Amino acid sequence: MKCANEFEKKYFDMGYNVILGIDEAGRGPLAGPLVVAGVCFPKGYTHEEIYDSKKISEKKRELLYDVILEESIYHKILIIDEEVIDKLNIYQATKKAMMDIANDCEMADVVLSDAMPFEIEGKIVEPLVKGDQKSVNIAAASILAKVTRDRIMCEFDKQYPEYGFAKHKGYPTKQHLEALKQYGVLEIHRKSFGPVAQMRQLSFDFDE
Template sequence: MPNKYTITEAQNIIKKITDEQDELFQSFLQDERKGIQKIISKWYSDRAQQRVLQEEFDQMSGFENELRDQGFELIAGIDEVGRGPLAGPVVAAAVILPADFCLLGINDSKKLSEKQREAFYQYITEEAIAWSTGIISPQEIDELNIYQASKKAMVTALNTLNVKPDHLLIDAMELGSPYPEMSLIKGDARSISIAAASIVAKVTRDRMMEEYSQVYSGYGLEKNMGYGTKEHLEGLNEFGPSPIHRKSFAPVKELMLK
């Protein structure tokens, strides 16, 4: 027998229910209307997805949990973005998350949509105990080389934290800092702290590149973020390198030699 609620009313009620044994939920299960059964089906699908995300989050919290069991409380995740582009800075971030931090879906920034990154950036920067960034210019990249510039960006982010960490989790880099540190290959997909740093660094750099695109047009920087896409390479050939291009990177270097 149909429930007394309309489909719209039922939808608003069901999405707020968290327990399958809820008496009202059980009554909706008996409702044979196709619209109600579709809402019920989505409810189960959403719960299944939530369980998967929770399991992934718990797995990515493993390093942090182990370190807290050892007595470490202020664990800083550190990551950088922008090693590969032909233009723009390399940006690193350091993030210290609270022990009760929870953000289902957090992952390597490259695996998230722009909309997800922006929303996660907002949440991370609001909830973090401390966070900071390190930005190394294209000129410094040319002077140092990209590896040393990436390392310097990470060290800068670490040194500008307004709360000092007691342990570091770093994506594929050893900094030789005064703090105990652990380097994790593909750490941005294995640690929530490194993933958080990856997101903060990525959003920071993307925003910078969008601003640069207003000054240096013709390269498509607002879309390619400085990477060597077809449009970017065509712009390079037509307009030559801009002040934010990395002169030590091919094909910018080759173009300048010509």
Template sequence: MKQVIDYFSKIISIREQYALIAGVDEVGRGPLIGDVVTAAVIINPNKPIEGLMDSKKLTEKKREFLYDKIIENALAYSIARSTSQEIDELNILNATMLAMSRAVSGLSTQPNFVLIDGNRVPKLDCPAFAVVKGDNLVAEISAASILAKVTRDREMKSLDVLYPEYGFAKHKGYPTKQHLEAIAKHGVLSEHRKSFAPVANQLLS
């Protein structure tokens, strides 16, 4: 509870000092396949968006609805990524930080300050602060979470069309029993993250 209060105090102070605040979040650190997707959002204070929260706590229908609202009403937004190849080369943490930096630099309006979900701050050209569970505490981060989640889920559905035997539309690339069994039966795809243990082990078998 004290940590949450401390975060609120810090965020209030930041809002008093900076006019343009971007929120940044990622989706896809845990899956065995595909890009890690990030988003950055600056909310327009004149066009508030109701119902923002951690994307994982929303239904798919609600996420899709809010995705459109964010696209329509945000002062600026950017969606970026690091590929599975970059994840293998850099490791998932560094690839995520790179994707977050790309999301911020891709904003059409550059922020004065950036609030990042999590406990690490990527390399940026402006001051930033990391907020643990920020997708529940900061509207801008919640909005970024929704954009990233919807984007990556759509990509997994597209991958499911190409490779229906893997079940990507259902498990979204996470290491579920179904996914692991599909890798064992059908093999490793070019989109898989070769550095992740279940995939690496399959390549060695």
């Protein structure tokens, strides 16, 4: 699998020189952080294996992670914890982090985001649905974000082995929901997310 790079080509043909791709990992889980990453490659860069992080194996993602760090001309990874997610909501937390990366990357003329609309002064921003399958920059950002988040969740698994975070990465699987009922809400759980909020309410009702 290979990203088509049609959007990079479009902007390079228009005379722009640096394109930033931004993607996230972890909008849906009940626990753990949101991770947002941005990547710029040299003009005309292609890679046969860089693609949507969800469509490639964990082993390949790990290998490509190092390739992306070495071959990109810019990369940035932001980790947004559950307190910020609960304060802003997941959509706004994602949008803010993407905007922070876009503002930080002064060299970029064009920003391609994975389906997140926003405006940045002095830059063209184009949100792409399934952008991690259409843009090598977005695909690379998706790999950096997912590998970073998966590593964090594996560390949480060592700290809280009964929850199975290494397996489900905090997503609302049957195993996770059962662990939540049996062992309760952790500090790394997103308190505003439905199943966690319900468990906390049940706990408060029981305490009363």
